[in-house]
Amino acid sequence: MAVKKIYRPPMDFWERIFIFEAFRGLGITFKHLVLTWFKPGHKLTYEYPEEKRPVAARFRGRHGIRRRPDGSPVCVACFSCQTACPPQCIRIVAEESPDPAIEKRPRSFEINLVRCIFCGMCVEACPCDAIYMTHEYELANETREQLKLTLEDLLDPLEQER
Amino acid sequence: MWADILFWVFAAAVIVLALAVITFKNPVNSAMALVADLFFVAALFVLVDAHFLAVIQILLYAGAVMVLFLFVIMLINQGPDELGRARRTFAKAVALILLFPLALVVLRVVENVSKGGGFLKVPSDYGTIEAVGRLVFGQYLLPFEVASVLLLAAIIGAVAIAKRRLW
Amino acid sequence: MPAWLQTVLTSNVTWAVAALAVAYLLTLGGIPIYTWWERRGAGLIQRRPGPNRRGPYGLIQPIADAVKLAVKEDVVPEGAHGLFHALAPMLVMTVALTTFAVIPWSGNVSLFGKSFRLQVADLNFGLIYILAISSIGVYGVALAGWASNNKYSLLGGLRSAAQMISYEVAMGLAVACMFLVFQTVKLDQMIDAQVGPLWHWGVFKAPLAFLIFVAAAYAETNRVPFDLPEAESEIVAGYHTEYSSLRFGLFYMGEYVHMAITAAVTVIVFFGGWRLPWVTTVGRYGSLLPWFLFLISIVSVIVAWDTMRPARRAVTKGNILFALILAATALVSIGLGLFLLVSHVPPWAVSLSAVVSQLLVFLVKFIVLFWMFIWIRWTMPRMRYDQLMRLGWKVLLPIGLANLALTSVAVLLGWI
Numbered sequence: 001m002a003v004k005k006i007y008r009p010p011m012d013f014w015e016r017i018f019i020f021e022a023f024r025g026l027g028i029t030f031k032h033l034v035l036t037w038f039k040p041g042h043k044l045t046y047e048y049p050e051e052k053r054p055v056a057a058r059f060r061g062r063h064g065i066r067r068r069p070d071g072s073p074v075c076v077a078c079f080s081c082q083t084a085c086p087p088q089c090i091r092i093v094a095e096e097s098p099d100p101a102i103e104k105r106p107r108s109f110e111i112n113l114v115r116c117i118f119c120g121m122c123v124e125a126c127p128c129d130a131i132y133m134t135h136e137y138e139l140a141n142e143t144r145e146q147l148k149l150t151l152e153d154l155l156d157p158l159e160q161e162r
Numbered sequence: 163m164w165a166d167i168l169f170w171v172f173a174a175a176v177i178v179l180a181l182a183v184i185t186f187k188n189p190v191n192s193a194m195a196l197v198a199d200l201f202f203v204a205a206l207f208v209l210v211d212a213h214f215l216a217v218i219q220i221l222l223y224a225g226a227v228m229v230l231f232l233f234v235i236m237l238i239n240q241g242p243d244e245l246g247r248a249r250r251t252f253a254k255a256v257a258l259i260l261l262f263p264l265a266l267v268v269l270r271v272v273e274n275v276s277k278g279g280g281f282l283k284v285p286s287d288y289g290t291i292e293a294v295g296r297l298v299f300g301q302y303l304l305p306f307e308v309a310s311v312l313l314l315a316a317i318i319g320a321v322a323i324a325k326r327r328l329w
Numbered sequence: 330m331p332a333w334l335q336t337v338l339t340s341n342v343t344w345a346v347a348a349l350a351v352a353y354l355l356t357l358g359g360i361p362i363y364t365w366w367e368r369r370g371a372g373l374i375q376r377r378p379g380p381n382r383r384g385p386y387g388l389i390q391p392i393a394d395a396v397k398l399a400v401k402e403d404v405v406p407e408g409a410h411g412l413f414h415a416l417a418p419m420l421v422m423t424v425a426l427t428t429f430a431v432i433p434w435s436g437n438v439s440l441f442g443k444s445f446r447l448q449v450a451d452l453n454f455g456l457i458y459i460l461a462i463s464s465i466g467v468y469g470v471a472l473a474g475w476a477s478n479n480k481y482s483l484l485g486g487l488r489s490a491a492q493m494i495s496y497e498v499a500m501g502l503a504v505a506c507m508f509l510v511f512q513t514v515k516l517d518q519m520i521d522a523q524v525g526p527l528w529h530w531g532v533f534k535a536p537l538a539f540l541i542f543v544a545a546a547y548a549e550t551n552r553v554p555f556d557l558p559e560a561e562s563e564i565v566a567g568y569h570t571e572y573s574s575l576r577f578g579l580f581y582m583g584e585y586v587h588m589a590i591t592a593a594v595t596v597i598v599f600f601g602g603w604r605l606p607w608v609t610t611v612g613r614y615g616s617l618l619p620w621f622l623f624l625i626s627i628v629s630v631i632v633a634w635d636t637m638r639p640a641r642r643a644v645t646k647g648n649i650l651f652a653l654i655l656a657a658t659a660l661v662s663i664g665l666g667l668f669l670l671v672s673h674v675p676p677w678a679v680s681l682s683a684v685v686s687q688l689l690v691f692l693v694k695f696i697v698l699f700w701m702f703i704w705i706r707w708t709m710p711r712m713r714y715d716q717l718m719r720l721g722w723k724v725l726l727p728i729g730l731a732n733l734a735l736t737s738v739a740v741l742l743g744w745i
Contacts, residue, residue: 213453213454217454218457229490230490
C-alpha cells in the first residue's frame with residue numbers, strides 16, 4: 001500500500017502556546033458574524049420559499065411542449081420521445097390532424113413524473129423541437145395522480161405554477 | 163428540636179445506606195449508595211456546625227474520590243455473576259479485627275452520653291476555614307505532611323507498578 | 330409611603346422571592362433564549378441566518394423545539410439500569426440548578442434601617458459550595474453512560490468522568506489563587522474586594538488564573554473544545570445516545586444551566602460582579618438607573634425598527650406585536666427614567682434603583698460571558714483525547730501550581 005505523506009508545516013512558538021491563535025480564530029468568526037448580519041451579500045444561504053436559487057440555463061426541470069402560433073401543440077405524435085424514454089414514462093395517443101400539412105397530432109400526451117428521471121432524452125429525440133425541459137422544480141404533490149402531466153399541463157407549464 | 167429530628171433522620175439514612183453499600187450485589191449500586199452515604203455524613207457535619215468539613219467532604223469524597231471509584235468500576239464493568247463468590251475468609255478476619263477499635267470508640271461515646279456528659283462545647287470560630295487551617299498547618303502539621311508524603315509514595319508506587327516495562 | 334408597602338419592602342421573604350425570580354429567569358426561564366441565541370450565533374458565524382421563521386427573529390422556535398421534545402416517545406433501552414437511567418438526567422439538572430442559590434445578584438442596600446441583598450442563600454463557603462455541588466454533576470453523565478447499556482454511552486461517561494477529575498484539579502488551583510487574592514471565599518466579599526478602578530477586577534489581578542479557570546470551566550461544562558463525552562464523530566452522541574424525549578431535554582437544558590452558572594461565577598470572581606469600575610456608593614448606582622433606562626429604550630427602538638422591516642418577507646402580526654411591545658418598553662423606560670431624573674427621589678427609591686441598576690450591570694456582564702461560550706463553541710475544533718489529557722495534566726496543572734506560588738508571594742509582599 002502506498003502511503004501518502006502530508007506535509008504539515010511545523011508550528012512556531014506562538015502557534016504552539018495556542019492562546020493567541022485561539023483569539024485570532026475568535027476574531028475571524030466574529031468578523032463573519034458581523035458581516036452576515038449587516039452585509040446583504042455575505043450570507044451563503046437562500047431563504048427558500050421567498051428567495052429562490054437561480055438555476056443554470058441547462059437545468060432540467062419538468063417538461064413543457066411548445067405551441068404553434070395558432071395555439072396548437074408543435075408535437076406531431078411521432079413517438080420518438082416515448083421510444084427514447086429510459087423509464088418509459090411517456091404515453092402518447094395519436095390522432096389524425098385536421099391540418100393537411102401535418103400528418104398526426106397527439107390526442108393525449110401523458111408524462112408520469114413519478115417515473116421520470118429527468119434525463120432529457122425525450123428532448124434529444126424530438127424531431128420538431130416540441131418537447132423541452134422547463135426550469136420548474138417544485139414538483140411535490142399530494143397524490144400520484146396529480147403527478148401525471150397531461151397535454152394541458154405540458155402546454156402551459158408556467159400558468160400551472162400559480 | 164429540629165436539629166434533633168434531622169439528626170435522627172440523617173443518622174438513620176447514613177446507617178441504612180452504609181448497609182446498602184455492603185449488601186448490594188452490583189458494584190455500581192454500592193458505589194452510588196456510598197456517594198449518597200457521604201452526602202448524609204456531610205449533612206451530619208452541617209448539624210454540628212462544621213460547614214467547611216461538610217463542603218470539603220462533598221467536594222473531595224463525593225465529587226472526586228468516588229468518581230474515580232465509579233470510573234474503575236465502570237471501566238471493568240463486571241456484572242454480579244462474573245464477580246462470583248470469592249472465598250474471603252482472610253478479609254473477613256481482618257475486617258473483624260479492624261472493627262474492634264471502632265466498636266470501642268462507639269461504646270465510649272454511648273457511655274459518655276448515657277452518663278449525661280453530652281458533646282463538647284464548640285468555640286465560636288469552629289468549622290471556619292481559618293480554624294481548620296490553623297489546626298492543619300499548626301498543631302497537626304507533622305501528621306499532615308506525613309500523610310501527604312504517604313500519598314506521594316502511593317502515587318509513585320502505582321506508577322511504578324503500572325509502568326513496569328519502562329524500567 | 331403606605332405602611333404596607335414598607336412592610337413588604339423590608340420583609341426578607343420579598344427579597345428572597347425576588348432573588349429566586351432572578352435565578353429562575355436566568356436558568357429555566359432563560360433556556361429558550363439561550364438555545365435560540367446559540368443557534369442564531371452559530372448560524373451567523375457560519376454565514377447563514379439561523380432560525381428566523383417562527384416569531385420575530387425566530388424567537389418562538391425554542392418553544393416549538395420544547396413541544397417536539399415533550400411529545401416524543403420516551404425510549405428506555407433493553408438491559409438499561411432503570412433507576413440510574415432515570416436518575417442521571419435529573420441529577421444533571423438538579424445539580425446545575427442548586428448552585429444558583431448562592432449567587433449574589435446585587436450589593437447590600439439599606440431600606441428603612443435594614444440591610445438587604447438579592448441573594449437566596451448567604452453561605453459561608455459560597456464558591457467552595459459551587460465547586461462541591463458542580464463536582465457532583467459528573468455522576469449524572471457517568472451514570473447515564475453506564476446505565477444505558479450501550480458501549481458508546483459507556484465510553485462517553487468514562488471520558489466525562491476522567492475529564493472532570495482532571496480539570497477539577499486545575500480549576501481548584503485557579504480558584505485557590507483567587508481566594509488568596511481576595512482573602513475570602515464568600516462571593517459577596519469577593520465582589521466587595523473588586524471595588525474601585527478597573528484594574529481591581531480579578532481578571533486584571535490574576536490573568537493567568539482567569540485563563541486556567543475558563544479552560545477548566547469549559548471542560549466541566551462539556552463544551553467545545555472539550556466536548557469529548559459527546560463527540561458525535563467518534564461515539565455517536567456519547568452519554569446521551571440512549572436518551573430521548575424530555576430525559577434528553579433535561580441533559581440539553583442542564584448544559585445551558587451549567588453554562589449560565591459558570592458565566593455567573595466568572596462574572597463574580599473575575600469581572601467584579603454587579604460592580605461598575607470607579608462607581609462605589611449605592612447612591613451613585615441609584616442615580617445611574619435613569620441612564621440605563623434610556624439605553625434600554627434606545628436599544629428597544631432600534632430593535633423594533635428592525636423588526637418592522639424584515640428582509641424579503643411580509644410583516645406579520647407577530648412582528649407588529651413584538652415591535653409594539655418593544656415600543657411600549659421604550660416608552661415606559663423613558664418615562665420612568667425622566668421621572669427618576671427630574672423628581673425628588675426618596676432614599677428608599679434610590680436604594681431600589683441601585684438594586685435594579687446593579688442587576689442590569691450584572692446581566693450585561695453575564696450576557697457577554699455567556700456569549701463567549703457560544704462564540705468559542707463555533708470557533709474551536711474539538712480536542713483529541715490525548716491532547717485533552719496533556720493540556721489538563723501537563724500544561725494547566727504546572728501553570729496553576731506556579732501561578733499559585735507566585736500569587737501567594739505577591740500577596741505576602743503586598744503587590745496585589
